Amino acid sequence: xxxxxSKPETLVGKSIRRREDPRLITGxxxxxxxxxxxxxxxxxxxxxxxxxxRIARINTEAALGHPGVVAVFTGADVKDLGAVPCAASxxxxxxPHHHLLAQDRVYxxxxxxxxVVATDRYVAADAASLxxxxxxxxxxxxxxxxxxxxxxxxxHPQWPDNTAFTFHQxxxxxxxxxxxxxxxxxxxxxxxRLIPTAIETRGVVAEWRPGERTLTMFxxxxxxxxxxxxxxxxxxxxxxxxxxxTPEVGGGFGSKLxxxxxxxxxxxxxxxxxxxxxxxxxRENFQCTxxxxxxxxxxxxxxxxxxxxxxxxxxxxxxxxxxxxxxTPTIPTLSVLMMPGLYKFKxxxxxxxxxxxxxxxxxxxxxxxxxEATHGVERMVDMLAAELQMDPADIRLxxxxxxxxxxxxxxxxxxxxxxxxxxPLHKAMAEVDYAGLRQEQAKARAAGKLMGIGLSTYGEICxxxxxxxxxxxxxxxxxxxxxxxxxxxxLTGASPHGQGxxxxxxxxxxxxxxxxxxxxxVVHGDTAVVQYGIGTFGSRxxxxxxAALFYALxxxxxxxxxxxxxxxxxxxVSLVGGSCVDxxxxxxxxxxxxxxxxxxxxxxxSNTQPGLVATHFWEPPNFTFPFGAHxxxxxxxxxxxxxxxxxxxxxxxxxxxxxxxxxxxxxxxGVAQGLGQALWEEAVYDDQGQLITGELTDxxxxxxxxxxLIESSHTETxxxxxxxGVKGVGEAGTIGCSPAVVNSVVDALSPLGVRHIDxxxxxxxxxxxxxxxxxx
Amino acid sequence: MKRKIxxxxxxxxxxxxxxxxxxxxxxxxxxxxLTGPHIGCETSICGAxxxxxxxxxxxxxxxxxxxxxxxxxxxxxxxAANGKLDPVQEAFWNEHGLQCGxxxxxxxxxxxxxxxDNPNPTDREIRRGLEGNLCRCTGYQHIVNAxxxxxxxxx
Numbered sequence: 001x002x003x004x005x006s007k008p009e010t011l012v013g014k015s016i017r018r019r020e021d022p023r024l025i026t027g028x029x030x031x032x033x034x035x036x037x038x039x040x041x042x043x044x045x046x047x048x049x050x051x052x053x054r055i056a057r058i059n060t061e062a063a064l065g066h067p068g069v070v071a072v073f074t075g076a077d078v079k080d081l082g083a084v085p086c087a088a089s090x091x092x093x094x095x096p097h098h099h100l101l102a103q104d105r106v107y108x109x110x111x112x113x114x115x116v117v118a119t120d121r122y123v124a125a126d127a128a129s130l131x132x133x134x135x136x137x138x139x140x141x142x143x144x145x146x147x148x149x150x151x152x153x154x155x156h157p158q159w160p161d162n163t164a165f166t167f168h169q170x171x172x173x174x175x176x177x178x179x180x181x182x183x184x185x186x187x188x189x190x191x192x193r194l195i196p197t198a199i200e201t202r203g204v205v206a207e208w209r210p211g212e213r214t215l216t217m218f219x220x221x222x223x224x225x226x227x228x229x230x231x232x233x234x235x236x237x238x239x240x241x242x243x244x245x246t247p248e249v250g251g252g253f254g255s256k257l258x259x260x261x262x263x264x265x266x267x268x269x270x271x272x273x274x275x276x277x278x279x280x281x282x283r284e285n286f287q288c289t290x291x292x293x294x295x296x297x298x299x300x301x302x303x304x305x306x307x308x309x310x311x312x313x314x315x316x317x318x319x320x321x322x323x324x325x326x327x328t329p330t331i332p333t334l335s336v337l338m339m340p341g342l343y344k345f346k347x348x349x350x351x352x353x354x355x356x357x358x359x360x361x362x363x364x365x366x367x368x369x370x371x372e373a374t375h376g377v378e379r380m381v382d383m384l385a386a387e388l389q390m391d392p393a394d395i396r397l398x399x400x401x402x403x404x405x406x407x408x409x410x411x412x413x414x415x416x417x418x419x420x421x422x423x424p425l426h427k428a429m430a431e432v433d434y435a436g437l438r439q440e441q442a443k444a445r446a447a448g449k450l451m452g453i454g455l456s457t458y459g460e461i462c463x464x465x466x467x468x469x470x471x472x473x474x475x476x477x478x479x480x481x482x483x484x485x486x487x488x489x490x491l492t493g494a495s496p497h498g499q500g501x502x503x504x505x506x507x508x509x510x511x512x513x514x515x516x517x518x519x520x521x522v523v524h525g526d527t528a529v530v531q532y533g534i535g536t537f538g539s540r541x542x543x544x545x546x547a548a549l550f551y552a553l554x555x556x557x558x559x560x561x562x563x564x565x566x567x568x569x570x571x572x573v574s575l576v577g578g579s580c581v582d583x584x585x586x587x588x589x590x591x592x593x594x595x596x597x598x599x600x601x602x603x604x605x606s607n608t609q610p611g612l613v614a615t616h617f618w619e620p621p622n623f624t625f626p627f628g629a630h631x632x633x634x635x636x637x638x639x640x641x642x643x644x645x646x647x648x649x650x651x652x653x654x655x656x657x658x659x660x661x662x663x664x665x666x667x668x669x670g671v672a673q674g675l676g677q678a679l680w681e682e683a684v685y686d687d688q689g690q691l692i693t694g695e696l697t698d699x700x701x702x703x704x705x706x707x708x709l710i711e712s713s714h715t716e717t718x719x720x721x722x723x724x725g726v727k728g729v730g731e732a733g734t735i736g737c738s739p740a741v742v743n744s745v746v747d748a749l750s751p752l753g754v755r756h757i758d759x760x761x762x763x764x765x766x767x768x769x770x771x772x773x774x775x776x
Numbered sequence: 777m778k779r780k781i782x783x784x785x786x787x788x789x790x791x792x793x794x795x796x797x798x799x800x801x802x803x804x805x806x807x808x809x810l811t812g813p814h815i816g817c818e819t820s821i822c823g824a825x826x827x828x829x830x831x832x833x834x835x836x837x838x839x840x841x842x843x844x845x846x847x848x849x850x851x852x853x854x855x856a857a858n859g860k861l862d863p864v865q866e867a868f869w870n871e872h873g874l875q876c877g878x879x880x881x882x883x884x885x886x887x888x889x890x891x892x893d894n895p896n897p898t899d900r901e902i903r904r905g906l907e908g909n910l911c912r913c914t915g916y917q918h919i920v921n922a923x924x925x926x927x928x929x930x931x
Contacts, residue, residue: 017869024877025865025884027812027852034811121806122795199816199824199912200878250814250878251912282817498876498913661872668915669875696821696910704903704916733915 011507011517015661018503019517029248032203032220037275040205041070043268044124045261045278046114046131047287048106051140051358051689052153055104055113059132063116066130068123071272073115075101078267082234084260086324087471090333093165096156096356098323100234100260100267106135107155107322108358109689110287112260117268117276140689144319144355145296155322155356164320164354165329169336171411172347174302177311181302185383190758191295191372193319193683194676195693196365197701200250201280202289204261206269215266216243222252223535224495226472227262228527230326234263242266246525249497253673254364254537255289256497257326286694291683292365294319295332295372301380307388307395311347312339312377318354321361327368328361329354330471334369334461340410341377342421342459342627343399348411358689364537366673367731370460371738375759378456378739382746383755391438392743393429396457397422414461416625417727423715424651425457425629431649431711432631445751450636450770454744455629458736462728463624463721464538475619476540477533478549480509480556482612484599486592488515490522493533494545499730500662501541505549507658508724512553514577515591531615539626539728542658547722548618556614562605563594563612624719624727628652630671630740636748641767643679643745645708650736652712655719655727663729667712670733676702677734678741682760700760749774781845785810786854794841800834801825803841804851812852812881816910823909826882827851833889835908852881855888863931864888864922873922875913883909887923891931899924 023029060072084098102113114131118124139153146152147162154160178184205218215237221227224244232239249256261278269276280289298315318332336350385395401408403420410416437453444451465474477493490505506520524530533545557575564580565573572583579588594612597603601610633647650667657663680700684692693699710733718725738759745761746754752774757765769776778793785808792807804810804827813836816824820838827836828850855862864887867873874880883906890897890905897905902923903916911919 018872020877021869021874024874024880025852025861025868026856027810027881029877030811031814031878033805033815036809121802122797197912198876198878199822199910200814200876201816248878249876251876253912279815282819282822500875665872665875665914665918668917669913670915672915673912695819696817697819701910701912702915703910704906704920705900707903707916709899710915710917 011510012658014659016503016507016659018500019506020500020502031200031248031250032205032218033279035205035218035247037205037207040275040277041117041119041272042121042124043265043276043278044116044128045112046116046128046133048102048109048111048113050106050135050137051109051142052138053106053135054138055102055106055133056136057134058114060114062130062132063127066123066127068119069116069127070119071117072131073101073268074113075099075103079103081263081267082236085230085233085258085326086328087326088324088329089471090165090167090329093329094159096323100264108360109691110284110360115264115268117272140358142357142359142685142687142689144294144317144357147355147357148317148353155358162356164356167333167352169412170349171413172311174311174313174347174349177347178302181310182305183303183387185301185380185387187299187380187383187756189297189299189376189379189756191293191297191375192759193294193362194292194365194681195286195683195699196253196255196289196292198251198253198255201282201285202256202259202261203279204265205275205277206265207275208270208273210273214241214243215269216245217262217266218245218247219262220249220256221246222256222495222497222537224525224527225493225532226535227258230258231263231266235266243528246495252497253366254292254368257363283695286699287691288360290325290361290363292362293372294362297376299376299380301384303384305388307390307398309343309345309399312345314339314350316350316352318352319357319359319362320354321357321359323361325361325363328363331362331364331369335373337412337414338370338373338461339377340412341374342401342457344401345411359685366670367734368538370731371674371735374456374458374735375739378458379742379756382743386750386755392455393425393434396425415622417622417719417721418717419625419627419653420715420717421457421627424627424653427713427715428629428631428649428651432633432647437633450638450748452634452636452744452748453631454740454742454747455631456736456739456743457629459625459627460731460735461623462539462626462731463543463620464540465623466620473534475534475617476544476548477531477615477617478545478552479531479613479615480549480552482556482560482591482595484595486590486595488513488520490520490549491530492522492524492545492549493530494541495525495536496541497536499536499541501545504542504658504662505546508546508549509553512557514575539730543624543722543726543728544618544620546724546726547620548616550723551618552614552616555616556612559608559612559614560594562608563597564589566603566605567593567597620721622721624655624721626652626654626727626729626732628732628736630736632740632744634744634748636745636766638770641763641770643761643766647711648708649711650733651715652729652732652736653715653717654729654732656716656725657714658726664712666729667733668710670731671710671737672702672707674734674737675707675741678738678759679761680706779842781842783844783847783849785849786851796840796842798841800836800839800841800844804836810851810853814878814881816878821910823882823886824879826885826909828885833886852884855884863929864926867922867926867929867931871918871922871925873914873919879909879911883911883919887926890923891927896927
């Protein structure tokens with residue numbers, strides 16, 4: 001027993017380089033495509049070139065006869081299996097049966113029709129081209145507004161109006177608000193389809209072990225446990241005979257939940273009795289992995305002439321695509337929840353129409369419904385300011401929920417946890433010298449230059465979420481084990497894929513237990529090892545998973561203290577720096593000594609089980625509500641329409657910060673995806689439902705040279721929702737970004753009479769606007 | 777008909793019979809058993825498959841294995857010498873120049889090339905120099921910081 005105790009330095013709040021990185025920077029990390037198994041076969045998927053067609057005939061003979069091919073599967077082989085699931089439960093929702101492979105009809109370009117399995121990747125691809133499919137093309141519709149128009153081709157013949165659902169939500173009295181209004185601003189605002197584009201495409205390896213009657217599936221997913229439950233359901237097999245492992249996952253951004261291919265590969269592995277691998281090509285990724293956004297929004301904003309905002313109406317048309325993936329119909333409902341933004345709206349009214357189109361389904365993509373709403377609301381606020389000739393900062397400050405108003409109940413039924421919305425705006429304005437910039441802008445305009453200053457003040461719904469608001473639970477789980485040697489293992493139900501929780505969770509553990517961070521191992525993404533969890537999406541990894549970890553640590557600490565008290569023969573002991581100390585004598589026992597006592601169990605404290613393990617399933621009482629202010633200064637070239645971003649200042653409040661370096665990374669990455677939407681990216685379908693932007697050669701993903709320097713800083717308002725005070729930061733940058741950029745460019749072009757431009761703000765679009773004197 | 781190729785990968789000799797159509801990236805991953813070079817697009821846009829061929833970066837998804845016959849290939853696995861990380865690897869780690877890590881092997885090798893050509897690049901030169909490598913996670917800012925830091929460390 002030692003008597004000198006030194007408390008180690010606190011790690012939470014420090015920029016610690018990531019513990020994930022050594023394997024990643026040396027090329028030794030294992031992603032799905034790195035997995036090889038003895039006897040492993042390869043699958044290649046035959047996909048429809050048509051967006052809508054009847055399948056008259058499929059001939060697989062030539063493919064089957066190709067040397068190296070072991071099997072070809074078509075719709076007939078999987079017609080009795082379950083459907084790709086949709087977790088949404090909106091009233092009256094029309095859910096088309098989403099077979100794993102097309103049956104007698106295809107509904108979007110890229111629709112899987114057949115799977116060829118061969119001994120080699122190249123052979124599988126060769127043979128896939130030998131599968132003869134006779135299509136009878138049908139009329140397709142790719143635009144959601146056209147799909148809803150009378151006489152449009154029916155995506156699903158049983159529902160000729162192409163309407164999957166309508167949804168109405170109202171809070172307060174919008175009728176009164178619009179009667180009281182002294183000014184009403186109206187605008188149609190689109191949020192274009194985006195392609196999430198994780199640099200690692202999706203992939204699955206499945207292995208059937210006949211002796212055990214078990215399936216092991218490696219999948220690049222964000223939700224290993226939910227995937228296990230859902231795939232077991234599709235296949236009609238016992239869930240506990242399916243093991244899902246998410247090895248290294250090369251980005252997700254909402255697009256890696258569950259797909260037909262997950263269940264298909266499990267089915268095929270069992271059918272052929274060999275392991276099988278399928279890795280998506282980039283073209284398949286663009287055609288067949290869910291897209292994001294896809295909104296056409298009609299906004300009406302009612303206000304007083306002094307700038308007081310009274311009510312907001314929205315008609316939201318959501319492009320759903322041909323099917324519902326896991327969360328597809330719920331995404332626009334998040335937009336409605338987010339409509340009040342940071343403002344004291346007394347009334348909100350929203351009508352959603354979910355439109356089927358002959359396109360790949362939309363689903364969650366970084367922000368998932370919230371960027372769309374924030375973009376619309378922040379644009380409307382700017383349009384109102386312009387009409388009233390008010391400064392956009394002043395109108396926001398006038399309408400913010402006040403810092404003493406928390407908890408604040410919104411008209412959409414949310415309760416904002418904490419905040420001081422003016423603070424990040426003031427900080428951002430000070431950083432750019434807002435008043436000085438406006439003076440500079442006046443001079444620039446006098447000289448005929450197009451300079452813009454744009455801001456957005458955004459809020460978001462994070463730490464998703466309380467189970468009551470979720471289709472399949474919104475809690476998270478953690479197990480902490482002190483091993484017999486005194487080392488610490490954490491099993492988290494979250495499934496990080498780049499966010500860095502192997503580091504931030506170890507920081508939390510090191511602080512709570514007082515152990516060296518190198519003695520902590522964080523394990524995730526294996527359903528045979530980790531207790532059930534929900535996964536990583538919706539800025540929940542640390543805000544929900546970290547909180548579960550915190551509570552598990554408290555339970556474990558209470559147990560350790562019992563062993564410490566027993567060994568020290570004292571009732572009054574404290575945990576200090578990885579030891580248990582007798583408060584009276586100062587004598588201590590180390591973790592290793594207590595761990596040995598707990599596992600050898602020669603004697604046990606009363607009512608105490610052997611071992612040092614604690615598991616906590618934490619149900620969050622509320623969402624968290626991060627917020628912030630982004631200011632963007634742009635210069636628009638009159639001759640080329642090119643937009644140059646001179647300054648990008650982001651002040652984000654994500655609650656308490658565990659690792660500033662990682663938070664900065666999340667902000668930068670989020671802003672890059674927001675800028676991508678604002679300026680460059682768009683999934684374009686032609687009238688026949690062909691994806692024109694079908695490869696990285698045609699889809700303008702931001703490159704290093706596109707990006708401005710992001711000046712990122714923070715205010716720190718702890719959340720009362722969880723004991724860590726964290727709010728989540730994964731999506732903040734994306735949500736705050738696009739309206740600030742578009743507001744800036746509209747501000748630059750406002751001398752030409754421009755009041756709104758839809759994204760992406762390509763040079764061509766801007767140049768045409770300038771040439772046409774501001775008229776679209 | 778298969779053709780015999782002999783090449784050196786990370787200092788080790790390899791001789792194999794390959795189909796002429798086999799891409800170098802598939803040779804490295806499927807035949808030589810490496811996991812560092814990744815496949816992100818197969819159209820030479822994303823740069824995840826970047827390796828060095830006789831000391832110059834190439835995108836191994838747009839080159840046949842037979843074209844590497846008799847040549848020297850360096851992949852990310854060969855960069856750390858005797859277990860000691862290359863200064864560029866250290867810089868990416870220190871500066872949080874990666875998140876999901878999928879683009880990282882290519883990004884690090886492109887950085888090696890960039891710094892070999894221009895040991896003291898400006899931020900603008902770094903951003904231009906990495907245009908052939910896409911990252912969806914970081915927004916590139918920490919990558920730029922990492923390249924700058926590696927340059928200063930004399931990588």
